[in-house]
Amino acid sequence: MNAPNSFRTGPDDNGHFGLFGGRFVAETLMPLILDLETAYNEAKADPAYKAEMDAGLKHYVGRPSPLYYAERLTEHLRAGAPAGMGAKIYFKREELNHTGSHKVNNVLGQILLARRMGKKRIIAETGAGQHGVATATLCARYGLECVVYMGAVDVARQAPNVFRMKMLGASVVPVQSGSKTLKDAMNEALRDWVTNVSDTFYCIGTVAGPHPYPAMVRDFQSIIGTETREQMLEMEGRLPDSLIACIGGGSNAMGLFHPFLDDPGVRIFGVEAAGHGIPSGQHAASLTGGRPGVLHGNRTYLLMDGDGQIAEAHSISAGLDYPGIGPEHSWLHDTGRATYISATDDEALAAFQLVAKLEGIIPALEPAHALAKVADLAPTLPDDHLMVVNLSGRGDKDIPQVADILGTSL
Amino acid sequence: MSTRIETRFRACAAEGRAALVTFVTAGDPDFDTSLALLKALPAAGADIIEFGVPFTDPMADGPAIQAAGLRALAAGQTLAKTLAMVKTFRADDDTTPVVLMGYYNPVYVYGVERFLADAKAAGVDGLVVVDLPPEEDDELCLPALAAGLDFIRLATPTTDDKRLPAVLKHTAGFVYYVSITGITGMAQADPTAVGTAVSRIKRHTALPVAVGFGVKTPESAAAIAANADGVVVGSALIDALRATLDSEDRATPATLPAVTDLVGRLAEAVRGVRRQAAE
Numbered sequence: 056m057n058a059p060n061s062f063r064t065g066p067d068d069n070g071h072f073g074l075f076g077g078r079f080v081a082e083t084l085m086p087l088i089l090d091l092e093t094a095y096n097e098a099k100a101d102p103a104y105k106a107e108m109d110a111g112l113k114h115y116v117g118r119p120s121p122l123y124y125a126e127r128l129t130e131h132l133r134a135g136a137p138a139g140m141g142a143k144i145y146f147k148r149e150e151l152n153h154t155g156s157h158k159v160n161n162v163l164g165q166i167l168l169a170r171r172m173g174k175k176r177i178i179a180e181t182g183a184g185q186h187g188v189a190t191a192t193l194c195a196r197y198g199l200e201c202v203v204y205m206g207a208v209d210v211a212r213q214a215p216n217v218f219r220m221k222m223l224g225a226s227v228v229p230v231q232s233g234s235k236t237l238k239d240a241m242n243e244a245l246r247d248w249v250t251n252v253s254d255t256f257y258c259i260g261t262v263a264g265p266h267p268y269p270a271m272v273r274d275f276q277s278i279i280g281t282e283t284r285e286q287m288l289e290m291e292g293r294l295p296d297s298l299i300a301c302i303g304g305g306s307n308a309m310g311l312f313h314p315f316l317d318d319p320g321v322r323i324f325g326v327e328a329a330g331h332g333i334p335s336g337q338h339a340a341s342l343t344g345g346r347p348g349v350l351h352g353n354r355t356y357l358l359m360d361g362d363g364q365i366a367e368a369h370s371i372s373a374g375l376d377y378p379g380i381g382p383e384h385s386w387l388h389d390t391g392r393a394t395y396i397s398a399t400d401d402e403a404l405a406a407f408q409l410v411a412k413l414e415g416i417i418p419a420l421e422p423a424h425a426l427a428k429v430a431d432l433a434p435t436l437p438d439d440h441l442m443v444v445n446l447s448g449r450g451d452k453d454i455p456q457v458a459d460i461l462g463t464s465l
Numbered sequence: 466m467s468t469r470i471e472t473r474f475r476a477c478a479a480e481g482r483a484a485l486v487t488f489v490t491a492g493d494p495d496f497d498t499s500l501a502l503l504k505a506l507p508a509a510g511a512d513i514i515e516f517g518v519p520f521t522d523p524m525a526d527g528p529a530i531q532a533a534g535l536r537a538l539a540a541g542q543t544l545a546k547t548l549a550m551v552k553t554f555r556a557d558d559d560t561t562p563v564v565l566m567g568y569y570n571p572v573y574v575y576g577v578e579r580f581l582a583d584a585k586a587a588g589v590d591g592l593v594v595v596d597l598p599p600e601e602d603d604e605l606c607l608p609a610l611a612a613g614l615d616f617i618r619l620a621t622p623t624t625d626d627k628r629l630p631a632v633l634k635h636t637a638g639f640v641y642y643v644s645i646t647g648i649t650g651m652a653q654a655d656p657t658a659v660g661t662a663v664s665r666i667k668r669h670t671a672l673p674v675a676v677g678f679g680v681k682t683p684e685s686a687a688a689i690a691a692n693a694d695g696v697v698v699g700s701a702l703i704d705a706l707r708a709t710l711d712s713e714d715r716a717t718p719a720t721l722p723a724v725t726d727l728v729g730r731l732a733e734a735v736r737g738v739r740r741q742a743a744e
Contacts, residue, residue: 069600079569079596081525083621083646086628232531233521245524250647252623349570349596350522362543363574365521 062316062392065383070266070353073389075382078265080352083249088352092267094172099274104167111163112278115196118160120279121148122286122443127413129433136434142442144433145295147283147311149447150418156448157279157307158189158260164275165258166193174256176200180244182209182237182303183374183421184216185448186260191225201225204243206236209373216452234367237303237377241351261304262381265352269381276310283443284314291441297322299432300445301424302395303339303375305384307447316392324432325384326425328370329397339368341380342388342395355382371400371460372420374448402427407450407457419448420457469562469590470615470638473512474673474694483690485510485735486675487728488566488699490517490533491550492542493706498716499537500550502706502724507561509725510732513675515593515697518547518567525595527650529700532707536714544571544580548587555588564617564638566593569605577605581612591615591638599631606635615639620666622646622658633670639695640672645679650700654679660692683734690738698731 065072078088098104112118125144133141149157169177177199181187187203194201203220207229210217220227233239241264248257262269262276280298287295298315300308302325315321330338338344341356348357350365358366358378368378387393398406406426411417418426425444433442450457458465467475477484487506492499506514519534519542526534551563565584572580572594584592592609599606599618606616615638623646624632633640642662644654654676663674676689677697686696705727709719 078598078600080598081595081621082598082619082632083525083623083643085598085600086623086625232528233535238522242522242524246527246648249525250651252646346574349568349573351524352596354573357570359570359574361574362545363520363571364538365570 058390062387062390063313065386066266066270070270072383072386074347075355075385076266076269076353078352079349079354080265081249083252087248087252088265088267095168095267095271098168098171104171107167108164111167112160116153116159116163117151118278119282120151122283122290123148125414128410131413132430132433133438139438140434140436141438142433142436142440143438144429145441145443146416146446147279147443149279149307149445150416150449154185154189154192155451156185156189156419157276157310158186159192160278160310161260161272161275161306162186162189162193162258165256166197166199169199169256169258170197172256174254176202176251176255177258178202178204178244178247178255179258179260180204180237180240181260182240182376183372183419184209184213184220184452185374187225187227188216188219188223190258191220191223194225195223202247203227204230204240204247206230206234206240208235209237212456213373213452214455236368237373238365261306262309262383263304263351263353263355263379269353269383272306273309273313273383276306277313279307279310279445280312280314283311287441287443294318294321295441295443296320297324297440297442299324299326299425299429299442301326301375301421301447302380302384303328303377303421304379305381307445309381309383311443311445312393323393324428325393325395326428327395327397328372328375328424329399330369332399333397337369338397339370339375339377340397341378342385343397347385350379353382355379355385356388371403372424374419374421375424396428398424398427404457404460406430416446417450418446419450420453422447468615468638469560470513473562474639477512478694481739483693483735483738484512484675484695485732486513486515486677486695486697487511487702488515488517488697489702489724490519490530490537491547492519492537492540493533493703494536494710494714494716495540496542496546498720500553501721503550503554504557505721505725506728507558509728511561511728513562513564513695515564515566515699516547516551518544518565518571520568520571523568525648527648527700529650529703529707533703544575548583551589552587562590563588564591564593565589567595569594569596572605577608581609581614585612585614589614591617593617593619593641595619599634602635610635610637617641619643622662626665629666629669636672638672640666640670640674641697642666642674642676643678644676647678649678652679653681653685654689656688656692659689663693683730686731687734687738690735696735702727
């Protein structure tokens with residue numbers, strides 16, 4: 056495939072990133088997503104909206120998030136590397152945002168948009184609960200009704216976040232259909248939206264779904280990469296050499312990557328969840344182990360069987376446990392601009408513990424997948440190589456689950 | 466040459482009544498029972514058959530049809546088997562229209578060209594694909610029309626007059642009016658509102674308009690039939706089927722009669738209503 060002149064101009068008017076993306080929704084929802092697109096385009100052009108966003112990001116979310124040199128992790132990995140090798144590792148500290156992850160960047164944008172559109176009721180899907188918590192938080196802040204759909208399996212393994220959402224005044228609906236995880240939560244949210252068309256705004260948590268969601272969520276998350284760019288220029292006087300982030304739907308990764316897509320010197324790595332290993336079939340690595348298909352409003356790489364039935368994903372991390380991926384990632388994969396690799400449950404768990412001990416930062420299990428691959432890649436790169444990993448969330452929510460896996464009863 | 470769908474709607478109109486369109490899920494609860502049911506539907510009173518193609522993630526369907534799809538998949542149903550069932554049905558019945566209804570991914574993965582050729586050869590008359598709005602017409606709608614299969618579009622309460630022409634543009638066979646905002650089998654359609662909506666659609670098209678998504682009982686079917694060219698009943702039939710299954714979701718001797726009895730009562734109700742404005 057010929058490389059396009061720019062990787063940053065997508066999607067086209069119909070929401071396509073090459074083969075991927077689109078608007079594969081029921082007719083009932085079509086007028087709603089067209090309205091949303093119009094409202095978003097108007098908001099983007101309105102300085103008042105931008106001012107409101109900027110103020111919210113600064114005073115409520117706590118941005119900018121720091122870019123932090125992870126000195127001890129860097130030294131630890133250099134110790135196992137040949138002389139002169141071992142990349143210099145930076146963490147983009149999205150876990151320090153209010154609510155504990157990058158999710159709030161997007162939710163702020165969508166909730167301010169919902170207010171402009173006069174919508175009073177917000178629905179969301181959530182996997183790990185981070186997007187649900189962020190949505191419940193902004194709904195509390197702006198006095199909006201909030202209903203969060205969450206797979207029953209995830210409700211069980213992410214109990215702290217379920218309680219947080221309830222504390223924040225949201226209704227959490229455990230979804231019992233299908234595999235009872237994130238994809239089923241998204242189905243149920245779509246069913247709610249198709250039923251409550253007049254007053255409800257669907258706040259999607261990742262760079263997936265029908266156009267304009269993948270582009271809109273990416274735009275809101277791009278603050279991550281935009282800040283990283285400025286911060287790295289300030290700290291090192293140049294751009295980073297590589298970026299790395301975990302991918303479920305892929306919003307934290309897209310937010311970090313997008314501002315760098317047209318900088319050919321910046322290598323880009325996305326890390327999917329390999330679960331028990333790709334050969335086991337029990338994983339959530341759509342690009343590594345899937346094929347193009349159509350689900351949840353967009354064409355993208357999906358895990359499915361030969362009949363087009365969607366497969367159940369598996370990951371230790373509820374936030375990555377999704378059989379699809381944002382369509383722009385599928386396009387970046389096919390064009391070769393980004394490289395997609397995967398980390399297993401065990402590798403993520405090891406990285407979770409390593410970074411806690413070396414850096415005093417307990418990462419969420421989701422970015423622990425990216426950290427696991429940092430541990431593989433950094434020793435193979437020269438010591439003047441600048442690598443940024445998106446520390447997309449903090450691990451507090453995972454403490455009960457990890458304790459259980461490690462055989463500690465709390 | 467008239468299509469089976471045109472011929473059937475014309476015949477019903479000549480009788481001064483609406484057509485009864487019955488939805489069942491292919492392969493629910495198993496291949497043999499489902500095939501027997503498919504074959505029994507016309508005699509029971511179905512004018513047009515909508516045959517649901519099971520999908521793991523049916524975002525427009527309520528619990529009844531979700532569960533039916535999962536039962537069928539658990540019993541090994543595939544799109545190829547669904548086409549084979551239609552082919553077998555067509556060997557005995559060359560007049561009852563069969564419309565496949567489902568979601569795009571199984572068709573996309575099967576391969577659009579191959580699917581259209583196989584569906585046409587099997588005797589399928591039309592397609593209803595829930596997640597393909599006019600904005601995605603290049604995917605399947607236009608190729609289907611070129612292959613001689615009707616692409617039946619859904620119009621909904623959110624489809625306003627401005628959008629309606631785009632929705633109707635490449636629609637063929639009939640227009641499927643979704644009578645509620647919501648998923649299948651949940652809310653009950655309001656016959657007065659449906660009547661108004663059908664009149665609105667008919668101002669834009671000469672195609673028959675069938676109404677579905679909120680029709681549950683013979684009484685509600687009769688009420689809708691007064692103002693529409695067709696009445697679609699799905700979840701109620703699936704509920705009747707499910708109620709006869711054993712504890713492991715297997716068919717029992719009561720399964721087939723339960724569905725055909727309800728179809729018979731629905732047919733009687735629909736036939737008992739003279740169209741107020743039969744064209």
